[in-house]
Amino acid sequence: MKPIDYQDPRPIYEQIAAYYKSLILRGIMETDEKLPSVRSLAMELSTNPNTVQRAFTELEHEGYIYSVSGRGNFVKDASSLLTKKQDELVGELQTIRREAGELGLSFDELVRQAQNGTDGQN
Amino acid sequence: MKPIDYQDPRPIYEQIAAYYKSLILRGIMETDEKLPSVRSLAMELSTNPNTVQRAFTELEHEGYIYSVSGRGNFVKDASSLLTKKQDELVGELQTIRREAGELGLSFDELVRQAQNGTDGQN
Amino acid sequence: MKPIDYQDPRPIYEQIAAYYKSLILRGIMETDEKLPSVRSLAMELSTNPNTVQRAFTELEHEGYIYSVSGRGNFVKDASSLLTKKQDELVGELQTIRREAGELGLSFDELVRQAQNGTDGQN
Amino acid sequence: MKPIDYQDPRPIYEQIAAYYKSLILRGIMETDEKLPSVRSLAMELSTNPNTVQRAFTELEHEGYIYSVSGRGNFVKDASSLLTKKQDELVGELQTIRREAGELGLSFDELVRQAQNGTDGQN
DNA sequence: GTGGTCTAGACCACT
DNA sequence: GTGGTCTAGACCACG
Numbered sequence: 001m002k003p004i005d006y007q008d009p010r011p012i013y014e015q016i017a018a019y020y021k022s023l024i025l026r027g028i029m030e031t032d033e034k035l036p037s038v039r040s041l042a043m044e045l046s047t048n049p050n051t052v053q054r055a056f057t058e059l060e061h062e063g064y065i066y067s068v069s070g071r072g073n074f075v076k077d078a079s080s081l082l083t084k085k086q087d088e089l090v091g092e093l094q095t096i097r098r099e100a101g102e103l104g105l106s107f108d109e110l111v112r113q114a115q116n117g118t119d120g121q122n
Numbered sequence: 123m124k125p126i127d128y129q130d131p132r133p134i135y136e137q138i139a140a141y142y143k144s145l146i147l148r149g150i151m152e153t154d155e156k157l158p159s160v161r162s163l164a165m166e167l168s169t170n171p172n173t174v175q176r177a178f179t180e181l182e183h184e185g186y187i188y189s190v191s192g193r194g195n196f197v198k199d200a201s202s203l204l205t206k207k208q209d210e211l212v213g214e215l216q217t218i219r220r221e222a223g224e225l226g227l228s229f230d231e232l233v234r235q236a237q238n239g240t241d242g243q244n
Numbered sequence: 245m246k247p248i249d250y251q252d253p254r255p256i257y258e259q260i261a262a263y264y265k266s267l268i269l270r271g272i273m274e275t276d277e278k279l280p281s282v283r284s285l286a287m288e289l290s291t292n293p294n295t296v297q298r299a300f301t302e303l304e305h306e307g308y309i310y311s312v313s314g315r316g317n318f319v320k321d322a323s324s325l326l327t328k329k330q331d332e333l334v335g336e337l338q339t340i341r342r343e344a345g346e347l348g349l350s351f352d353e354l355v356r357q358a359q360n361g362t363d364g365q366n
Numbered sequence: 367m368k369p370i371d372y373q374d375p376r377p378i379y380e381q382i383a384a385y386y387k388s389l390i391l392r393g394i395m396e397t398d399e400k401l402p403s404v405r406s407l408a409m410e411l412s413t414n415p416n417t418v419q420r421a422f423t424e425l426e427h428e429g430y431i432y433s434v435s436g437r438g439n440f441v442k443d444a445s446s447l448l449t450k451k452q453d454e455l456v457g458e459l460q461t462i463r464r465e466a467g468e469l470g471l472s473f474d475e476l477v478r479q480a481q482n483g484t485d486g487q488n
Numbered sequence: 489g490t491g492g493t494c495t496a497g498a499c500c501a502c503t
Numbered sequence: 504g505t506g507g508t509c510t511a512g513a514c515c516a517c518g
Contacts, residue, residue, distance in 0.1 A: 011443065022224040057398045061434060086227060089218055093236035096211055102144040105208060111233055114215035133493060154301045160506065170495050175507075183427060190305060192502045192505045199255065266468040330471060333462055337480035340455055346388040349452060355477055358459035377508060403490065414510050419492075436490045436517045 004045055012047060016055035024064050024075055025082045035065060035073040126167055134169055138177035146186050146197055147204045157187060157195040248289055256291060260299035268308050268319055269326045279309060279317040370411055378413060382421035390430050390441055391448045401431060401439040 003019030004012055023029045035041075038056065042049040056073050059065045064081065067073045097107045125141035126134055145151040157163075160178065164171040178195050181187045186203070189195045222229045247263030248256055267273045279285075282300065286293040300317050303309045308325065311317045341351045369385035370378055389395045401407075404422065408415040422439050425431045430447070433439045466473045 018221075018224055022226075025225050054397060061398065061437070061440065082225070085225065086232070089222060089227070089232055090235045092214070092218055093232060096214055097236055099140075100211060102140060103147050103204065103207065105211070107237075110208070110211055110215060113212045114219055115229075135493085153298060154305065159504085161504090172496090173494065176493095178506085189506065191507075193305070194505065196305065262465075262468055266470075269469050326469070329469065330476070333466060333471070333476055334479045336458070336462055337476055340458055341480055343384075344455060346384060347391050347448065347451065349455070351481075354452070354455055354459060357456045358463055359473075379508085404492090405490085416511090417509065420508095422491090433491065435492075438490065 004047070013051050013054040013058065016041075016045070016052060017058045020055070020059055021062075021064055024078050025085055027078065027082075029075050029078070031075055031077050031079070033075045035075070037072055126169070135173050135176040135180065138163075138167070138174060139180045142177070142181055143184075143186055146200050147207060149200070151197050151200075153197055153199050153201075155197045157197070159194060248291070257295050257298040257302065260285075260289070260296060261302045264299070264303055265306075265308055268322050269329055271322065271326075273319050273322070275319055275321050275323070277319045279319070281316055370413070379417050379420040379424065382407075382411070382418060383424045386421070386425055387428075387430055390444045391451060393444070395441050395444075397441055397443050397445075399441045401441070403438060 003016050005015065008015055010018070020029070020035065029035075035056070036044070038049050038052045042052045045052070056065065056067065060067055060073070064076060064078075065073050066076050096110070100107045100110055125138050127137065130137055132140070142151070142157065151157075157178070158166070160171050160174045164174045167174070178187065178189065182189055182195075186198060186200070187195050188198050218232070219229045222232055247260050249259065252259055254262070264273070264279065273279075279300070280288070282293050282296045286296045289296070300309065300311065304311055304317070308320060308322075309317050310320050340354070344351045344354055369382050371381065374381055376384070386395070386401065395401075401422070402410070404415050404418045408418045411418070422431065422433070426433055426439075430442060430444070431439050432442050462476070463473045466476055
């Protein structure tokens with residue numbers, strides 16, 4: 001599985017970041033495991049090192065990885081991240097649900113609309 | 123119905139803004155109808171005029187109201203706002219759905235969790 | 245000259261309001277002159293009385309007309325309005341000019357772009 | 367170049383926001399670069415932290431920066447912002463041009479007036 | 489330390 | 504009277 005999909009409307013650095021978030025949160029990459037170097041990953045994905053660097057910067061800001069100057073980028077303590085991320089998503093859903101209620105819209109109906117027009121295997 | 127709930131984690135100015143968004147989007151307040159003055163509403167809600175002002179500023183920035191200096195704040199043309207807002211909410215749900223997929227989480231399960239712990243009549 | 249143009253992207257009530265602003269500012273309608281009644285104008289333009297009412301409400305809010313309940317709508321003191329409006333437009337142009345400067349864009353170039361794609365007899 | 371000019375009729379928080387918009391749109395500040403902290407910038411400009419906070423809130427609402435609680439404020443992906451902003455300015459110019467036409471004023475004359483009384487090197 | 493929120497009180501411009 | 508801006512000072516949550 002390659003992280004970049006040019007059909008995807010998201011910018012490339014977002015896709016790269018999302019790919020590693022997924023690997024980390026699912027436990028496929030373990031704590032303190034080293035990520036590929038910026039240059040090598042840029043080669044592999046045929047993209048610009050700046051784009052990879054931006055993805056890594058985002059991962060660092062959001063607490064997924066830490067960077068050691070001159071050594072590389074490494075996975076942060078991943079154990080708590082998944083449940084934390086899950087709580088965030090549930091929180092966002094509750095916000096949307098409350099907003100829908102305030103506007104007289106049916107939350108279930110919105111959920112149904114969100115499930116149409118996409119692949120759909122959840 | 124009073125707009126401020128101190129149990130609600132949202133800041134007061136957000137609650138006030140949300141309250142008027144709801145009134146406007148549901149059509150309870152009509153185009154060009156006048157909102158209460160900053161000072162009188164602050165009195166009524168026992169809060170600071172700055173807090174009300176902040177709520178109104180947010181409403182103005184988001185296109186719900188317009189302000190006429192020395193006259194008051196008035197409801198903007200709200201006709202198209204509701205469907206636009208609904209589209210936004212569906213878009214946010216699709217984003218969450220995709221993120222959940224990337225993390226190996228069940229979107230339906232998250233939706234179920236979001237519906238527990240709150241009143242729940244959607 | 246009829247005020248409504250369905251090609252115009254602006255809402256109908258905006259067009260009606262703009263039409264009367266033009267008449268008032270150019271001195272074609274004089275101070276205290278009576279505007280057509282809401283109902284008769286709606287008939288003449290084959291539109292809904294609500295739409296005309298909304299246009300008149302906007303004109304009143306912006307200080308062009310005043311309304312006397314049961315009698316009709318009348319032109320406010322128009323003498324000072326034109327120069328005031330002209331000053332407003334110049335002020336807006338200066339704002340745009342300053343913003344362009346802050347962004348490293350050429351104001352003249354923007355003006356040129358704004359003059360292409362439209363009729364062009366200024 | 368210091369952002370605050372007390373001769374400028376714009377409120378201080380607007381000037382601060384405009385200053386950083388300019389830096390971001392011109393590419394002088396890069397994506398994910400950190401802005402000064404609210405308090406340190408307030409010290410440097412001899413103004414109140416609330417005023418700086420207001421400027422940053424506006425920048426966040428308008429999509430120029432994002433804030434990470436406890437870490438600071440950072441520049442958002444700015445690549446598409448400049449052309450978008452330019453289109454907005456051209457659109458505003460066209461609106462003014464149409465209004466001028468409706469009032470019997472010469473657009474070119476207004477542009478000339480807007481260029482007098484200021485520095486003038488566009 | 490950071491951002492974020494809130495209060496109290498003041499001043500201005502506009503009408 | 505109205506909205507809008509600014510200051511001073513306080514408190515909270517997060518890390």
